[in-house]
Amino acid sequence: MVYDREVLHGDASPNNLVIHEGKGYFIDFEHAKFLTNNKALDSSGAGTIPYMSCRLLKLIGDACPDVIDYRASDDLESLFYIFLEFTMIYEGPGGKITNEGMQPLNASRWHKAYTIMDQDGLGTSGVLKKDFIINDDPKYEPAPYFRACHPILEEWCKAIGSA
Numbered sequence: 001m002v003y004d005r006e007v008l009h010g011d012a013s014p015n016n017l018v019i020h021e022g023k024g025y026f027i028d029f030e031h032a033k034f035l036t037n038n039k040a041l042d043s044s045g046a047g048t049i050p051y052m053s054c055r056l057l058k059l060i061g062d063a064c065p066d067v068i069d070y071r072a073s074d075d076l077e078s079l080f081y082i083f084l085e086f087t088m089i090y091e092g093p094g095g096k097i098t099n100e101g102m103q104p105l106n107a108s109r110w111h112k113a114y115t116i117m118d119q120d121g122l123g124t125s126g127v128l129k130k131d132f133i134i135n136d137d138p139k140y141e142p143a144p145y146f147r148a149c150h151p152i153l154e155e156w157c158k159a160i161g162s163a
Contacts, residue, residue, distance in 0.1 A: 006034060006035040006036075007029075007032055007033070007034055007035065008032065008033045008034075008035060008040055008070060008071075008072060008074070008075050009026050009029065009031070009032060009075050009078075010029075010030075010031030010032050010033045010040075010047060010070065010075070011028065011030065011031040011047045011048055012026065012047065012048075012051060012075050012078035012079050012082060013047065013048035013050070013051045013078070013082065014051075014082055014085070014086070015028075015048065016028045016048075017082065031047065033070050035072065038071060038072055039069055039070065039071045039072075040070045040071075047074075047078060048078075049122070049125075050081070051078045051081045051082055052074070052078060052126075053073065053074040053077035053078060053126075053129075054077070054125075054126040054127070054129035054130040054133060055071075055073075055074065055077075055126070056068065056070070056074050056126070057122050057123065057125050057126025057129065058122075058123055058126035058127060058130070059126075060122050060123075061121070061122035061123020061124065061125070061126055062123050073160075073163050076160070077160050080153075080156050080157070080160060081129075083149075083153070083156075084104075084140070084153060086146075087101065087142035087143065087146035087149050087153065088101030088102065088103050088140060088141070088142055088143060088146075089101055089103075089143070090143060090145075090146075091143060091145060092143070092145035092146070098143045098144075100143045100144055101140075101141055101142050101143035101146070102139070102140055102141035103140060104132050104138055104139065104140040105138075105139050105140075107132075107140075132157075133157055133160050133161040134161045138157060140153075
């Protein structure tokens with residue numbers, strides 16, 4: 001996430017994000033990785049499972065490698081899932097939860113698959129996320145306060161899908 005310094009956060013999740021005076025900051029760089037040629041090979045973990053990229057989930061689910069090929073795109077995809085979640089479940093500033101947003105149709109299956117916490121569950125969660133990302137018309141809806149973010153989410157989703 002700190003691309004100018006060639007450092008990836010490695011664990012982008014809502015628990016590692018704070019808002020101060022209207023700006024977002026990542027904290028907890030315990031899993032930070034240094035980039036070499038836009039990727040980092042690391043054995044110290046790959047992030048918080050619900051926000052991990054579909055590529056990492058599939059990689060870990062398929063092979064459970066000793067060393068993980070972590071890329072800048074993995075942090076950016078994690079940030080997408082955080083933003084997607086925030087726009088669907090929060091009413092707006094102040095953190096009040098709403099039920100007016102609509103999560104992606106298969107989001108409950110992502111959750112169910114990764115809660116199994118075995119290789120099959122992680123791989124399945126990655127595949128389900130990838131299905132959402134490459135879908136030409138994914139079904140989800142931000143909460144009313146965040147509806148203006150819908151085009152940003154669509155473009156970001158397309159960019160991840162074509163990467």
